[in-house]
Amino acid sequence: MPRWRPGPAAPIFRSMTILRIRAAALTLPLALALAFEGAALALGVVGPADAAPLHHDIDLTLDPAAGRLEAVDRLSLPAGGQSLRLDPALTVTEVRAGDCVLPVDRRGDRLRLAVPEGAGPQGGVAVTIRYGGRLPGFSAGTGLALDGEGAFLPGLGGWLPDPDSAADEPPSWRLSVRVPAPYVAVATGRLVEEGRDAAGYRAVFEESRSVEEPSVFAGPWTVEERMAGGLRLRLYRHAEQAGLADGYLGLSEQAIAAGATRIGAYPFDGFSIVSVPPPVGLGFPGLTAIGRAVLPLPFIRSQSLTHEILHNWWGNGVRVGEGGNWAEGLTTYMADYAAARDRGVDEARAMRLDWLRDYAALPAERDRPLTAFLSKTHDASQIVGYGKAAMLFRMLEAEIGRAAFDAGLRRFWSEHAFRNAGWSDLRRAFEAVSGRDLGGLFAQWVERRGAPMLTLLDAHADAGGVLLTLRQEADAPYVLTVPVRLETAAGVEDHSVRLDSRQATLRLPAKAAVRAVSVDPDFDLFRRLAPGEAPPILRDVTLRPNTGRVIAADGDAAEAARTLAGRLMDGAGKEGVGGEGAGEGAPLMLVGTDAAVARELAARGLPPVPAELAGRGSARAWVSRAADGRTALVVSGADADALRALVRPLPHYGRQSWLMFEGAKAVNRGVWAVSDSPLRRVVGQ
Numbered sequence: 001m002p003r004w005r006p007g008p009a010a011p012i013f014r015s016m017t018i019l020r021i022r023a024a025a026l027t028l029p030l031a032l033a034l035a036f037e038g039a040a041l042a043l044g045v046v047g048p049a050d051a052a053p054l055h056h057d058i059d060l061t062l063d064p065a066a067g068r069l070e071a072v073d074r075l076s077l078p079a080g081g082q083s084l085r086l087d088p089a090l091t092v093t094e095v096r097a098g099d100c101v102l103p104v105d106r107r108g109d110r111l112r113l114a115v116p117e118g119a120g121p122q123g124g125v126a127v128t129i130r131y132g133g134r135l136p137g138f139s140a141g142t143g144l145a146l147d148g149e150g151a152f153l154p155g156l157g158g159w160l161p162d163p164d165s166a167a168d169e170p171p172s173w174r175l176s177v178r179v180p181a182p183y184v185a186v187a188t189g190r191l192v193e194e195g196r197d198a199a200g201y202r203a204v205f206e207e208s209r210s211v212e213e214p215s216v217f218a219g220p221w222t223v224e225e226r227m228a229g230g231l232r233l234r235l236y237r238h239a240e241q242a243g244l245a246d247g248y249l250g251l252s253e254q255a256i257a258a259g260a261t262r263i264g265a266y267p268f269d270g271f272s273i274v275s276v277p278p279p280v281g282l283g284f285p286g287l288t289a290i291g292r293a294v295l296p297l298p299f300i301r302s303q304s305l306t307h308e309i310l311h312n313w314w315g316n317g318v319r320v321g322e323g324g325n326w327a328e329g330l331t332t333y334m335a336d337y338a339a340a341r342d343r344g345v346d347e348a349r350a351m352r353l354d355w356l357r358d359y360a361a362l363p364a365e366r367d368r369p370l371t372a373f374l375s376k377t378h379d380a381s382q383i384v385g386y387g388k389a390a391m392l393f394r395m396l397e398a399e400i401g402r403a404a405f406d407a408g409l410r411r412f413w414s415e416h417a418f419r420n421a422g423w424s425d426l427r428r429a430f431e432a433v434s435g436r437d438l439g440g441l442f443a444q445w446v447e448r449r450g451a452p453m454l455t456l457l458d459a460h461a462d463a464g465g466v467l468l469t470l471r472q473e474a475d476a477p478y479v480l481t482v483p484v485r486l487e488t489a490a491g492v493e494d495h496s497v498r499l500d501s502r503q504a505t506l507r508l509p510a511k512a513a514v515r516a517v518s519v520d521p522d523f524d525l526f527r528r529l530a531p532g533e534a535p536p537i538l539r540d541v542t543l544r545p546n547t548g549r550v551i552a553a554d555g556d557a558a559e560a561a562r563t564l565a566g567r568l569m570d571g572a573g574k575e576g577v578g579g580e581g582a583g584e585g586a587p588l589m590l591v592g593t594d595a596a597v598a599r600e601l602a603a604r605g606l607p608p609v610p611a612e613l614a615g616r617g618s619a620r621a622w623v624s625r626a627a628d629g630r631t632a633l634v635v636s637g638a639d640a641d642a643l644r645a646l647v648r649p650l651p652h653y654g655r656q657s658w659l660m661f662e663g664a665k666a667v668n669r670g671v672w673a674v675s676d677s678p679l680r681r682v683v684g685q
Contacts, residue, residue, distance in 0.1 A: 053210070054124075054163060054171035061178045062185065062218055067146050069153075070132035073161055075171075076124030077115050084111040087144060087158030090133040097127050109158060129161050138277045149277045150183060150220065155213030155284070162213065174206040175214045185218040186236055188285045190269045207285075209418050211316065215284045217274050228253040232270035238292055241275060247301055248273050255309040255335075262334075262406055264413040267317040271309060283308040285316040307335040313413060321420030324371040324446070329389020330426075337390055352394075352523040353534075354655055355387035359451065360529045361539035361654075370446045371423065379570045379654060380543055391526040392445045398524065399441065399481065400434040407433040444478050445526070452478045453528035457503070459517040459681040465509040466683055468517055470499055473528075477502050485521050488512040519679040530679060535672035536623040539654040541587040541633035542570050552592025552600045553643075560643040561591040564635065567647050570654075588632040591643070597636040606632055613660055617667060618642040621650060622658040 057074040069090065086092070088109050095102040097116055105112040118125050137147030144159055145152040153159045174192075177185045180200035187205040194203035205214065221236040224245035233252050235245045252271050260266045268286035279291040281304055288308040294300055314334075315327035341348040358379075366380045370392070373385035397405040408430035416425060427442045452474040459468040466486060472478060479500045486493040490512035497506050520527070541547055547569065553561045568589065590600055601608055606626060613620045619637035626632065635650070637643040645664040653659055657672040 053169065056160065056171055056173035056175075056214070058160065058173065058175045058214070060175060060216065062146065062151050062183070062216075063180065064146060064150055064183055064218060065148050065180075067134045067137060068132065069135055069146060069151075069159065071130070071160075073129045073131075075127055075129070075161065075163075077127050077163060079115050079117045079125050082113055082115050083164045084113075084129075085109050085158060085162040085164075086111055086131065086160075087135070089135055089144075090131050090159070092129060092131045094130040095127065097125055102127070111161065131161075135159070145278070151179075151185070151216060151218035152276055152278065152289070153216040154282070155188070155215040159216075160213060169210045170212045172206075172208050172210065173214050174204070175216070176202065176204045177216060177218075178202045179218050182220045183218045184221045184223060184236065185216060186234075186272055186274055186287070187214050187216045188212065188287050189214055191232065211285050211418060215287070217276060217289060219275065221275065224249070226250075226253065228256070230269075231256065231266065234270065234272045236272060236274045237295070238275050241292075241295060244296060248305065251301060251305055252309060255306045259310055259313060259334075263313050263409050264417070267312055267417065271312070273305070281308075283311045283316070286312060303336055303339060306339060307331055310335040317418065318413065318416045319418070319420045321422040321425070323422035323424065324369075325373050325375060325385060326370070326389065326421075326423050326426055328373075328376070328385050329370070330393055332386045333390040333393040337394070349522050352391065355383075355391055356523055356527065356529050357534045357537055357655060358383045358387055358539060359526075360534050361537060361543050363544055364450070365545070366543065367449050369449045379539065388445075388451075388526055395445070395481075395524070395526065396430065396438070396441065400430060400436060400438075404430070404434040440479055450474065451527050452480065453530060454482070454519055454525075454679060455530065456517070456519050456679050456681055458505075459683050461514050461684045462507060465507055466514045466517055467505060467507050468519075468681075469503065469505045470497070470519065471503040472499060474502075480525060483520050483522065483524050484508060485518040486510050486514050487516040487518070488514050513684060515684050516680060516682045518677065518681075521677070521680070530677075532675060532678045535657050535674050536625050536631050537655055537657050537671065538568075538621070538623055538633055539570075540623060540631045541589055542568050542651075542654060544587045546586040548586055548588050550588065550590045550592075550600060552590060552596035553640075554593075554596070555640070557593050557637075557640040557643060560637075560640040560647075561593075561635075564643050564647050564650070565589055565591045568633075568635075568651055585628070585630055588630065589635075590632060591635040592637075593640075593643075594636050594638060597634060601634070606634075609634070609636065610658065613658060617660040617662050619646055619661045620659070621646070621653075621656075621661075623672075 055076050059072045061070045086109060092104055092106065092111065095104050095113060098118060100116060102113050102115070115125050115127060135144050135146035138145040138149055138152065143154060143157045156162065173189070175187055175189065177187060178200060179185045184201050185203055189205040189207035192204040192206055194201070207214070219236065219238070221238060224235045224237065226233045226249040233249045235248050237244060252273070256266050256271065270286060272287045274287060274289045275292045275295050276289045277292055279293060280289060281291065281300070282289045288305070290300060310331045311327065314331050320327050337348065337351055340351040362380055362383050368384055370384065370389055373381060376382045376385060411433055412421070412426055412429035415429065423442060423446050427438050431438050452472040455471045455473065457469040457471050459466060468484070470482065472480065477500060480498070482497050482499050484495045484497055486495065486508065488510050493510055495508050497508070549565045551558055551561045551565065590597060592600070598608065607624045609620065610622055613622060619635065619642040621633070621635045623631060623633050635643070635646065637646070646661060649664050649666060650659070653666065653669060656669045659666050659669040661667065
């Protein structure tokens with residue numbers, strides 16, 4: 001995740017790219033605002049076009065046991081009225097410009113000051129800000145944290161004075177950080193020097209390019225290192241995590257080498273994996289912060305780590321500009337999907353189907369074009385910004401070929417490294433190397449909301465081949481390259497047809513008698529799945545704003561069931577007595593204890609607990625579809641404790657049709673089988 005902003009910690013199960021978003025300046029009383037404006041004019045404000053690049057020179061001292069931070073920030077600012085953001089928990093003790101003490105107007109997290117004219121580093125005015133204070137601990141659930149477990153200080157979190165004048169370009173910086181024993185500190189940027197003495201640990205980090213504000217972490221870690229050529233790879237681990245270094249550092253070396261071969265030179269001096277207390281998975285330039293409890297889990301190393309490493313090119317290296325966040329989709333395609341493809345064609349097909357199942361569960365009113373995706377704020381945004389975008393890059397590679405696709409990546413990187421770029425820049429890079437006009441492809445998948453649904457209206461054998469009639473359901477026809485598979489007496493033949501109208505009848509030749517026809521059997525197109533192609537999954541219910549909620553429990557169990565139901569809903573589901581008010585045909589969520597759930601199912605004419613789940617585990621969850629088409633998600637637990645145990649894990653299993661739990665652990669899960677696809681037709685014997 002290349003860009004972080006203040007707020008609750010992101011879950012480990014998905015990283016996200018955050019655009020550079022500045023907090024709006026505090027509105028001051030008119031007289032005070034005019035006074036600052038007058039001071040700025042009198043001092044000669046440097047306009048945005050003339051502003052010198054921002055640079056921080058920071059001395060930072062952390063005392064985790066006391067929860068205290070003390071800092072001196074020497075930065076170059078344009079002359080005139082300036083506004084900076086600083087966390088309200090931190091007190092400013094002095095602001096100077098040379099020998100001149102500057103008055104500061106403090107309103108919440110905003111500092112307003114008037115910077116006098118004067119020569120300074122890089123053409124700005126040298127300003128020194130001294131500040132410090134106590135920060136909340138990790139248990140507070142805030143963005144910044146500092147307590148006995150260590151420090152968690154992301155760059156835009158408010159621990160460093162953040163001028164509004166630097167809104168467009170991140171600063172360069174140099175950071176000296178000190179922590180007492182037994183703590184160690186690490187920051188983004190290049191490690192210049194480090195050492196230990198009786199007072200503790202000190203290190204200096206710097207970033208001379210316009211990448212990102214420094215992010216700083218501290219903990220009672222053991223540091224394990226591997227040099228890979230000139231790259232320093234490190235694991236900052238807790239005591240119980242012994243034995244992880246070889247796997248993590250080895251995979252980091254492989255992933256960096258693979259990315260450099262395909263894209264261009266790795267843009268940083270190393271990569272650090274940092275164990276932190278909160279259950280997060282966050283990416284920063286040259287560093288990833290991973291929750292202490294989940295760092296040992298196999299999927300973090302096998303999937304999440306490579307994703308974060310690729311973000312050093314896409315998001316940290318080339319920054320996301322205006323017009324939507326392309327970096328998450330490209331990273332998902334080049335990391336997550338590539339890993340699935342390496343495991344085999346079945347794994348790759350399963351991932352594509354997962355993306356399409358997710359999209360099938362997305363209500364039309366929650367769909368958005370890719371230009372509207374900025375970051376993952378809920379499952380609905382992830383379905384578009386990750387899954388649809390990754391499928392776009394796969395379709396693009398299929399359209400222009402692997403060689404041209406990789407050449408486009410290298411061109412995009414070389415032209416935009418450490419600059420902002422958008423979807424249009426990607427399009428131009430791929431057009432330049434392929435010699436193709438890709439405007440239509442990008443317009444229909446990036447700028448349009450929605451996706452087509454394909455229908456196989458007719459297929460019958462024809463002399464020497466097959467005739468098939470295809471239709472696409474969409475507000476306006478897409479231009480599609482549709483894979484078609486012919487099952488013949490001599491084997492399987494794969495073809496593709498161009499469909500650019502609502503309906504077309506096409507003839508495909510075959511080398512032998514055709515027995516069956518399948519349209520897009522491997523889910524290579526981004527599209528809405530046809531009815532019957534996908535089984536019901538949890539997201540069919542949890543994404544629907546009109547879902548009715550029914551609580552089937554009493555006492556403590558009822559409260560646990562309400563909490564769980566609220567946590568499961570990705571939208572604003574309704575709750576009424578018996579679920580009334582949700583609307584006819586709306587999905588239903590039923591949560592409660594085993595006996596009460598069984599009574600509700602019978603009373604509502606819904607299928608009972610599936611035989612393969614009945615009486616097993618401490619809790620069960622499953623999705624069923626009634627004869628009238630209504631979808632129901634049922635969560636049934638033995639008691640209040642069994643339901644409470646699901647609050648954290650169950651929302652992360654939205655792609656499943658059923659699950660069985662022992663406490664908080666999913667001991668079994670799966671997707672219901674589906675009948676033959678409506679896009680397959682038997683045409684001969």
